[in-house]
Amino acid sequence: MTTTAFRPAPPVRIRSALGLASLLGVLVAGAMALVWAPPDANQGEVQRIMYVHVPAAWTAYLAFGVVFLASLGWLWTRRPVFDAVAVASAEIGVLLTGLTLVAGSIWAKPTWGVWWTWEPRLITTAVMFVMYVGYLLLRSLSTDLAGRATRAAVIGIVAVVNVPIVHLSVEWMNAQHQLPSVLRPGGPALDERMLATLIVGTVAFTILYAWLMVERVALETARQDRLSDLAHGGPAR
Amino acid sequence: MSAARPQARRGGIGERRLLALTALAIAVAIGFVAYQNLGPSAVYYLTPTEAQQRRIAPGAAVRLGGQIEPGSLRYDPASRDLRFIIGDGITRTVVVGKGAPPALLREGAGAVVEGFFSTDGSFRATQVIAKHDEVYVPPAPSKTPPHRTP
Numbered sequence: 001m002t003t004t005a006f007r008p009a010p011p012v013r014i015r016s017a018l019g020l021a022s023l024l025g026v027l028v029a030g031a032m033a034l035v036w037a038p039p040d041a042n043q044g045e046v047q048r049i050m051y052v053h054v055p056a057a058w059t060a061y062l063a064f065g066v067v068f069l070a071s072l073g074w075l076w077t078r079r080p081v082f083d084a085v086a087v088a089s090a091e092i093g094v095l096l097t098g099l100t101l102v103a104g105s106i107w108a109k110p111t112w113g114v115w116w117t118w119e120p121r122l123i124t125t126a127v128m129f130v131m132y133v134g135y136l137l138l139r140s141l142s143t144d145l146a147g148r149a150t151r152a153a154v155i156g157i158v159a160v161v162n163v164p165i166v167h168l169s170v171e172w173m174n175a176q177h178q179l180p181s182v183l184r185p186g187g188p189a190l191d192e193r194m195l196a197t198l199i200v201g202t203v204a205f206t207i208l209y210a211w212l213m214v215e216r217v218a219l220e221t222a223r224q225d226r227l228s229d230l231a232h233g234g235p236a237r
Numbered sequence: 238m239s240a241a242r243p244q245a246r247r248g249g250i251g252e253r254r255l256l257a258l259t260a261l262a263i264a265v266a267i268g269f270v271a272y273q274n275l276g277p278s279a280v281y282y283l284t285p286t287e288a289q290q291r292r293i294a295p296g297a298a299v300r301l302g303g304q305i306e307p308g309s310l311r312y313d314p315a316s317r318d319l320r321f322i323i324g325d326g327i328t329r330t331v332v333v334g335k336g337a338p339p340a341l342l343r344e345g346a347g348a349v350v351e352g353f354f355s356t357d358g359s360f361r362a363t364q365v366i367a368k369h370d371e372v373y374v375p376p377a378p379s380k381t382p383p384h385r386t387p
Binding site: 038039040041042043047050110111112113114117118119120127130131134135137138141142151155159173174175176178179180181184189190191193194 | 255256259262263266269280281282283284302338339340341342346349364365366367368369370371372373374375376377
């Protein structure tokens with residue numbers, strides 16, 4: 001009887017470096033957001049929620065883009081590591097989208113006057129959230145690695161269409177949510193210090209994403225090894 | 238041990254049905270998104286001009302979006318009567334509501350109001366939301382707009 005060799009965990013050096021970098025990034029971005037960036041002439045201090053809301057949204061887009069690529073990778077190569085990357089990125093993307101919605105709601109109450117309204121940007125973001133939760137639920141229905149990876153990959157490829165729909169929704173239709181402040185013709189409509197803080201915040205969120213990905217993918221590949229050992233008729237030694 | 242690799246476990250009929258239902262739910266969600274953005278009747282709000290063109294009947298629930306006309310915003314804390322004029326540069330509509338407006342509601346800035354037209358042509362708002370644009374600038378010392386909250 002053969003046993004599968006244990007796949008080694010990623011080197012502790014890399015994991016610690018990413019973890020430390022994430023912590024530093026969050027601390028620096030937090031300090032810039034709370035202290036260094038100026039308040040808004042219109043909204044005052046509450047506008048600082050933007051430095052959580054926007055980086056979370058952008059990093060969620062990145063995460064779902066990675067799900068798309070990893071899903072393609074699985075269908076193309078059938079290598080389980082692509083499936084591991086897809087599920088890890090989808091989980092983090094769902095968390096980040098949830099954070100975007102919560103931070104946005106907290107921001108909306110003192111500025112717009114309501115916690116929620118059924119307007120295009122909010123609806124499409126909520127749909128994106130639900131769709132990727134559905135992706136994760138679909139995966140949990142089966143332990144057949146190849147079958148579930150293929151089913152999930154199809155969803156992972158289709159669901160990425162949410163990302164441009166969410167972003168362009170405010171441009172296509174009359175909406176409550178304002179137009180993009182950065183990705184717009186004519187350039188960013190932000191004070192320089194606000195833009196710098198936003199960029200640093202986005203970098204911090206991306207490093208955090210990368211760290212969570214390394215840990216989660218390692219966990220998933222270990223689980224894959226375990227499941228495939230069980231399917232082969234015995235535990236790995 | 239057996240040299241042949243055993244079949245991976247397959248789900249039963251119940252699991253397959255759940256799978257199909259989940260796939261269906263996802264398809265419905267996708268369809269909903271598509272309809273939201275491609276359906277011609279899918280609007281979040283109408284401008285006062287659009288509301289006039291579509292001849293929105295009194296009593297029909299609708300949202301209006303536009304700018305608050307400078308000089309028109311009135312709120313009486315005693316009676317909680319709110320009144321302002323919303324416009325889009327072409328059409329002006331009087332809006333009447335009850336209750337304190339959101340802190341960011343101010344003249345010259347945007348608003349979205351939910352409610353219905355009354356027979357006299359004014360709009361009875363059941364909800365008033367302030368709408369701001371995408372520009373963020375720090376306050377200039379002599380020019381900070383008046384905030385309703387400190």
